[in-house]
Amino acid sequence: MLRLLPEWKDANVVRTRNPKILDECDIIVDVGAQYDPSRHRYDHHQREFTDTLDENHKVTKLSSAGLIYKHFGRQVIQKVLDTNDTQLVEKLFYLIYKKFIEAVDANDNGVARFGNAKPLYEESTSLAARVGSLNPTWNETDVDVQARFFKASQMAGQEFLDCLNYYAKSWLPSRVIVESAFKKRVEETADERIILFDGFCPWKSHLFEIEEEQKCKPILFAIYPDSNGSWRVQAVPAHPDSFESRLGLLNEWRGVRDDKLSEISGIKDCIFVHAAGFIGGNKTKEGALEMAKKTIQVAGVDKN
16 A cells, blocks of 8 residues: 555565664554654554544554544545545545455454354454465475565555455446436436436445435336346445345246246246345336336335
8 A cells, every 4th residue: 555655655665573674664554563654654553552543433443444434534535636635535445445345454453243152153264364275284394474574465455455446446437327317317217216227326325325314115126238138227325335125126037038938927028036035137127127117016115
């Protein structure tokens, strides 16, 4: 992250805990047992250290990654995106913390994502797991630890950039599209519980925000075209990170395809419905919309 800024881009990285060598460094990260921004000392291992990002983030204590982000994150965002838009930088600063940095802080400080609940499966593909896999195993010899460190640093740095660019250049611009579709949903679908998009965009998290802002009834289905020229009908999840839908497509359609699905549903041009019922496909926009409407009708969901 620091190397994305002009003043640190050519900095020489020294890995040591030797106090005499550390005293000669311009900036110290994750070692040294000191947190003093005035002298660029950014360690979080001290017993008395309890800092979080701000008053709105009281659960996750900062790791050294979070400390660097707290003090340099806005500058990094401004530099990478080449922008002087302070409102954009501020919005992205908190968004990228939520979507990327906080997980690093939590993992480093032992903050469980699900509290005391037992995970249903192992997560071994996260950034933390992939970085951890670069540590030498107990029976490896002649390992170039320095090379492994820089490989991990490059991987984490690239993922940070990918995250920032995605939210700045793809996710944020899609908000306007979701707002427009939300306003026109009754006109387009004749049902306020169905939203129609003319093209695919990241819509879920924006939709939840808009629903909260507008205090409206929950939207149940989204209709949008896919890359093959067909149309998808997707159930809105119960919450942004949920695999459970507010209302899944009908049970008797699930796992059925093509002509058989059209026969069972009474809707022309059906392509599929996923076995879990959260998404289906139809060759036409009208067919996808009918799949959503019929599900709502059969489920007995009251418009009022």
